[in-house]
Amino acid sequence: MRIGELAERSGLTASRIRFYEASGLISAVQRTANGYRDYPPEVASILAIIDSAQRAGFSLDQIRHLLPVNKGTWNHGELVDTLRRKVADIEAMQKRLRQNRASLLIAIDSIEKRPMDLSCTERAKWVMGKLAENGVVPKPKAKRSTLKGNGRA
Helix, strand or coil: CCHHHHHHHHCCCHHHHHHHHHCCCCCCCEECCCCCEECCCHHHHHHHHHHHHHHCCCCHHHHHHHCCCECCECCHHHHHHHHHHHHHHHHHHHHHHHHHHHHHHHHHHHHHCCCCCCCHHHHHHHHHHHHHHCCCCCCCCCCCCCCCCCCCC
């Protein structure tokens, strides 16, 4: 099938398909006598896998290692391990995003409820204090006293 038909079937642009070909993600295709690319039908499935993997957050290099080594030969153990690692990465990212969201909501609440009778500088310190109380920002470290003299007691 020609690239236009493959693009239509896969939902990808022709330039993206050419890019995947140039990147070695899909096999080099046969050329017809007039120079048109001629793709076998199974390429549509491979493109669906590549597109799905990219949307799941895999890099092209990671995808290259996920694809079958030979036609239809998958390394199932490695594939499952890689997919499990990606799930763990996504769960860790979700946790970080929940924490970031909670921190931002605390920041918004602190800013909106800041005392208005303070100077701008004092309001900023008050907000930062509230953020530190809630663990959004690190608490300021206590100032260290400096010893005079040689430091001996």
